[in-house]
Amino acid sequence: MSTREITSKVLKLAKKEGATDAVARVEEIEWHMLRFSNNSLTVTKSLLEKGLHIFVCINGKKASCSIMNLNEDAIKEATVKTVKLAKSSRESDLYAPLPKGPFKYDKKFKKVGDESIEVEKLPNIVKTSIESALNSGANRVAGSLIAQRVKVFQETSGNARSEFESTMYNLSIRAFTDSDSTGQFATTSTFISKIDAEKIGRMAGEIAKMSKDPKSAESGIYDVVFGPMTFADLIEEVVDASSAFSVDAKTSFLVDKLNEKVSSKGVTIEDDPLNQDAPGSSPFDQEGLPTFRKKIIDDGILSTYLHNSATSKKMNQKNTANAGLIHPFPFNIVVSEGSKSLDELISSIDNGLYVTNNWYLRYTNSLTGDFSTILRDGLFKIRNGSIEGPIKGLRLSDNMLNFLKNIEELGKERYWIKWWEVEVPVLTGAALVRQMKFTKPTI
Amino acid sequence: MDIDNLIKYGLSIAQKNGASYAEGRYQADLGEGLMLKNGVPELASHFNNVGLSFRVLVDGALGFAATNKISKKDVSKVIDMATKSAKASSILFKDKVGLSEEEPKEDKVVIKPRIKFENVEQESMIELLKDADTAAMESASKYDAKLVGRFLFVRSWITEKRIMTTDGMNVYSFIPRVVFSFRLTALGPNKLASQRFAEKGESGGWEAIEKLDIVRLMKNEGEVLGKLVTQARSPPKDKLDVILGSEVVGIICHESSGHPGEMDRVLGREAAQAGESYLTKDSVGKVVGSNVVNVIDDPTIPHSFGFYLYDDEGVRARKRYLIKEGKINEFLQNRETAFVTGTKSNGAARASQYNREPIVRMANTYMEPGDHKFDELLENIKFGIYIKNFTEWNIDDRRFNQRYVGLESYIIENGELKEMVRNPIIEMTTVGLFSSIDAVGSDLDFWAATCGKGDPMQGVPVWTGGPSVRLRNVNLGG
Numbered sequence: 052m053s054t055r056e057i058t059s060k061v062l063k064l065a066k067k068e069g070a071t072d073a074v075a076r077v078e079e080i081e082w083h084m085l086r087f088s089n090n091s092l093t094v095t096k097s098l099l100e101k102g103l104h105i106f107v108c109i110n111g112k113k114a115s116c117s118i119m120n121l122n123e124d125a126i127k128e129a130t131v132k133t134v135k136l137a138k139s140s141r142e143s144d145l146y147a148p149l150p151k152g153p154f155k156y157d158k159k160f161k162k163v164g165d166e167s168i169e170v171e172k173l174p175n176i177v178k179t180s181i182e183s184a185l186n187s188g189a190n191r192v193a194g195s196l197i198a199q200r201v202k203v204f205q206e207t208s209g210n211a212r213s214e215f216e217s218t219m220y221n222l223s224i225r226a227f228t229d230s231d232s233t234g235q236f237a238t239t240s241t242f243i244s245k246i247d248a249e250k251i252g253r254m255a256g257e258i259a260k261m262s263k264d265p266k267s268a269e270s271g272i273y274d275v276v277f278g279p280m281t282f283a284d285l286i287e288e289v290v291d292a293s294s295a296f297s298v299d300a301k302t303s304f305l306v307d308k309l310n311e312k313v314s315s316k317g318v319t320i321e322d323d324p325l326n327q328d329a330p331g332s333s334p335f336d337q338e339g340l341p342t343f344r345k346k347i348i349d350d351g352i353l354s355t356y357l358h359n360s361a362t363s364k365k366m367n368q369k370n371t372a373n374a375g376l377i378h379p380f381p382f383n384i385v386v387s388e389g390s391k392s393l394d395e396l397i398s399s400i401d402n403g404l405y406v407t408n409n410w411y412l413r414y415t416n417s418l419t420g421d422f423s424t425i426l427r428d429g430l431f432k433i434r435n436g437s438i439e440g441p442i443k444g445l446r447l448s449d450n451m452l453n454f455l456k457n458i459e460e461l462g463k464e465r466y467w468i469k470w471w472e473v474e475v476p477v478l479t480g481a482a483l484v485r486q487m488k489f490t491k492p493t494i
Numbered sequence: 495m496d497i498d499n500l501i502k503y504g505l506s507i508a509q510k511n512g513a514s515y516a517e518g519r520y521q522a523d524l525g526e527g528l529m530l531k532n533g534v535p536e537l538a539s540h541f542n543n544v545g546l547s548f549r550v551l552v553d554g555a556l557g558f559a560a561t562n563k564i565s566k567k568d569v570s571k572v573i574d575m576a577t578k579s580a581k582a583s584s585i586l587f588k589d590k591v592g593l594s595e596e597e598p599k600e601d602k603v604v605i606k607p608r609i610k611f612e613n614v615e616q617e618s619m620i621e622l623l624k625d626a627d628t629a630a631m632e633s634a635s636k637y638d639a640k641l642v643g644r645f646l647f648v649r650s651w652i653t654e655k656r657i658m659t660t661d662g663m664n665v666y667s668f669i670p671r672v673v674f675s676f677r678l679t680a681l682g683p684n685k686l687a688s689q690r691f692a693e694k695g696e697s698g699g700w701e702a703i704e705k706l707d708i709v710r711l712m713k714n715e716g717e718v719l720g721k722l723v724t725q726a727r728s729p730p731k732d733k734l735d736v737i738l739g740s741e742v743v744g745i746i747c748h749e750s751s752g753h754p755g756e757m758d759r760v761l762g763r764e765a766a767q768a769g770e771s772y773l774t775k776d777s778v779g780k781v782v783g784s785n786v787v788n789v790i791d792d793p794t795i796p797h798s799f800g801f802y803l804y805d806d807e808g809v810r811a812r813k814r815y816l817i818k819e820g821k822i823n824e825f826l827q828n829r830e831t832a833f834v835t836g837t838k839s840n841g842a843a844r845a846s847q848y849n850r851e852p853i854v855r856m857a858n859t860y861m862e863p864g865d866h867k868f869d870e871l872l873e874n875i876k877f878g879i880y881i882k883n884f885t886e887w888n889i890d891d892r893r894f895n896q897r898y899v900g901l902e903s904y905i906i907e908n909g910e911l912k913e914m915v916r917n918p919i920i921e922m923t924t925v926g927l928f929s930s931i932d933a934v935g936s937d938l939d940f941w942a943a944t945c946g947k948g949d950p951m952q953g954v955p956v957w958t959g960g961p962s963v964r965l966r967n968v969n970l971g972g
Contacts, residue, residue, distance in 0.1 A: 084949070088761075100849065113536065114540075136540065415899050416687050
C-alpha cells in the first residue's frame with residue numbers, strides 16, 4: 052500500500068468503527084550515525100523505517116497506537132483495536148474536535164534541507180572534527196555524527212492532508228586532555244554544508260585545553276556566564292514547562308504565571324517551526340494546523356503557553372499550533388540576540404563562574420521549579436572580569452524561576468545547539484545570570 | 495520466508511560481503527498502556543515495534559543496520575548498508591573492533607504470564623486506577639493537603655527475540671513485563687509543595703499488578719505527601735548518622751556501582767554522551783567502600799523487571815558481584831569490551847528495541863542484604879535521620895559526585911523515629927558514600943526503573959534494590 056492509501060484507509064475504517072476524530076501519520080526515515088571515541092570510530096549505524104501513528108477520539112475518549120508492522124491486516128487490526136480502546140475508556144476533560152481543514156501550508160517548507168543524504172561525505176566530517184580538536188590541544192576525542200532524512204504524510208478526519216520532507220544533521224564532539232579536563236560542543240542544521248566540523252572540533256578542543264589541571268571548587272552563590280550548551284539546556288526546560296499539558300497537570304513551574312514578568316527585560320524566547328536551517332521545522336502540527344512563529348517569553352513577560360486544540364479550549368486561550376495530540380511541544384527554540392560578546396559577558400563579573408556544559412537535570416519539584424544539574428566539561432573561575440583558571444566538582448542547585456528572573460544579559464554570537472542532552476534545536480548564545488547557587492559533595 | 499530463515503539468509507549475505515562475524519536479531523515489542531490524569535483516563539494506547547537488525551564485523555570495522563521492512567529484499571538492503579558503511583569508514587576504525595570468543599548456545603526461554611494483560615478488561619483497569627487515585631486524594635486530604643497533579647500509569651509489553659550469529663548462537667526468548675508507575679504533586683494550605691514519582695514492575699502478567707495492591711500503595715503515598723506539606727520541618731545541619739531506605743540504596747547501587755562498572759564506559763565508548771567512569775580497567779581489587787558493602791547485578795532473578803537468561807549477543811546471563819566486601823570485583827562486559835580486556839563476556843549486552851545495537855547494560859542491580867533488622871540499625875543512633883525514599887537525584891558523568899534529595903524522611907532520636915523532615919540532601923562522592931556504611935539491613939526490596947543510555951537513547955527495564963543501610967557521621971548537603 053502507498054502511504055496515501057494507508058492514511059486514507061485508517062481514517063475510513065476508524066470512522067466506520069465509531070471514531071469521531073482520527074489522525075493517521077506515516078513517517079518514513081533514513082538515518083545514519085557514525086559514533087567515535089578515543090579518536091577512532093566505534094560503530095556505524097543505519098536505519099530504514101516506516102511507521103504508522105494513529106490517534107482516535109470518540110468525543111472525549113482518546114486512544115492512540117504506534118505500529119511498525121505495516122501489512123494490510125496489521126494496519127486494519129491496529130485501527131480497530133485503537134477505536135475499541137477509545138470506546139471502553141472515559142471522557143477526558145482535555146478534548147476539542149480536530150481543526151477543520153483543508154489548510155494552506157507554506158510551500159517553501161514542503162521540503163527542508165538537502166535533497167538526499169550523501170552518506171559518503173559523513174566519514175570526512177568525522178575525520179575533520181577529530182583532527183581539529185586534536186590540533187586545538189586535545190589528546191583524545193569522542194562524539195557522534197547523525198544524518199537523517201524524514202518524510203511525513205499526515206491526514207486527519209478534519210480534512211487536513213499534509214506532507215513534508217526534511218533532513219537533519221547533528222555533530223557533537225567531546226575533547227579530552229585528561230579525564231577531568233574536557234570540552235564539548237555541538238551543532239545541528241538541515242544542510243550538510245552548514246555543519247562546520249573544523250569549528251566544532253576546535254571549540255571543543257580549546258575548552259579541553261583551557262580545562263587542564265582543574266582545582267577543586269568552593270560551593271556558594273555566584274554570578275555566572277552560561278555558555279550556549281548549558282543555556283540551551285536550561286531554556287529547553289523553560290519551554291518544556293510552557294506546554295499547556297504540563298500547566299494543566301500542575302507539574303510546571305509556569306502555572307499561574309501567564310502574562311506575568313518571569314524574566315528580565317530583553318529576554319525573548321520564541322518557538323519557530325518555520326526556519327529553513329533548523330531541523331525541528333514543520334509546516335503543520337500533529338492536528339494538521341499550519342504552524343507559525345510565536346513568542347513564549349516576550350521581553351521578560353510569559354506571553355503564551357504552547358497549545359493544541361484541547362488545551363486551548365480548556366484554558367480558553369489561543370491555539371498556538373503546537374500539537375502534540377496529548378502534550379503540546381516546541382519545534383525549534385530561538386533565544387533573542389543580545390549585544391555582548393562572550394568576553395564582554397565574562398568581563399561583567401567580579402567573582403563568579405563560566406559554565407560551558409551540564410547534564411542530568413532533575414527536579415526536586417517541577418511545580419516549584421527546584422532543581423539541580425551536574426556541571427561537566429570546562430568550568431572556570433572568573434575573577435575581576437577575567438578567567439582565572441579551571442575548577443571542577445560543582446552542581447547547579449537552584450530554582451528555574453530564580454534562574455529566569457536573574458538573567459541579566461544575553462550573548463550576541465548565537466549557535467544552533469542540539470545534542471544528547473538537548474533534544475529540541477535551540478538557537479542561543481551565552482548568557483550572564485546573577486546569583487545562582489552551586490553545591491558540592493560534603494565528603 | 496519465515497523469520498529464522500530470513501535471519502540465516504541475512505547472515506549468509508553478510509559473510510559473502512566479507513563480514514568475519516555477523517549477528518541477526520528479530521525483535522518484536524508489543525504492548526499497551528493506560529494513563530489516568532487527575533482522575534480521568536487521558537489516553538489508552540498500544541504499540542507494535544517489530545523489526546530486524548544486523549551487526550557485521552568487516553576488517554575490524556563494526557556496522558549496524560536495522561529495518562522494520564521484513565522481506566528478503568529489505569534484509570539484503572540493510573546488510574548492504576551495514577557492510578558498505580563499515581568498509582567505507584574502515585580507515586577511521588583506528589582501534590580495530592573484535593568480539594570475545596564465547597561458547598555457542600542454542601536455547602529457548604519462554605516466560606508465560608499467569609494472567610495475560612490483554613485478557614484484563616480495560617474498564618476494570620480504569621476502575622482500579624480510579625480507586626487508587628481516590629485513595630491517594632482522600633488520605634492526603636486528611637492533612638488538609640491537595641494532590642493537585644496526579645498521573646497513574648499501567649503498562650505491559652511482551653518482548654520476543656530471536657538472535658543468531660555466524661559463530662553459533664541461536665537463542666529465542668519471550669518475556670512479558672508489567673509496570674505500575676505514578677507521579678503525585680501535593681500542595682499544602684501553606685502553599686508548600688512536594689512531588690513523588692516511583693515505579694513497581696515485574697516480568698510476568700497482570701498478576702504482578704494485583705499483587706502490588708496499588709490502592710493500598712497509593713493510600714500510603716497520599717498520606718505521606720499530606721504530612722510532608724503540612725508537618726515536615728527543615729532538616730538539621732549537624733553531622734549525624736543516616737539510615738537510607740531500600741529505594742535510596744537501590745538508586746545508589748544503580749548509579750554509583752552499576753554505571754561506573756560498565757566496561758564500555760570505562761573504555762571511553764560512551765565518552766561523548768553518558769560519560770566515562772571513575773574506575774579504570776585495572777580497578778579490580780580497588781577499595782571503594784566499607785567491607786559490609788556487596789553490590790550485585792543479576793539478570794536471572796525470576797519475575798524481575800530486568801530479567802533475561804541470554805543477552806543480546808546470545809551469551810548466557812549470570813549473577814555478577816560488582817563490589818565484594820567493599821572492593822571492585824567485576825565489571826559488566828559484552829563481547830566487544832571483553833575482547834579489549836582479554837576476558838569473557840558476562841552476558842551484559844542488551845538492546846532496547848530491534849533498531850538499537852546491543853551495548854553493556856545493567857539488569858537488576860542491588861545491595862546484598864546483611865543481617866541487621868531495621869530496629870537494630872536504629873537502636874545505636876543518638877541523633878540521625880532516616881531517608882526512606884527520594885525525589886530528585888543526579889550524578890556526574892564519571893559517577894563520582896552524586897546527590898539524592900530525600901522525600902519521606904524522619905528525625906531519629908535515641909533509636910526512635912520522630913518527626914518528619916523536608917528534603918534532606920545526600921551530596922557525597924561514591925567512595926565517601928560507600929565507605930560511610932557501617933551496617934546493612936536484611937529488608938531487601940526492589941523497585942522498577944527504565945535505565946537510559948546509548949546514542950540513540952536506549953531505555954531498558956531494570957530493577958534497583960537493596961536493604962536499608964546505616965551511614966555514620968555524615969554531613970547533609972545542599
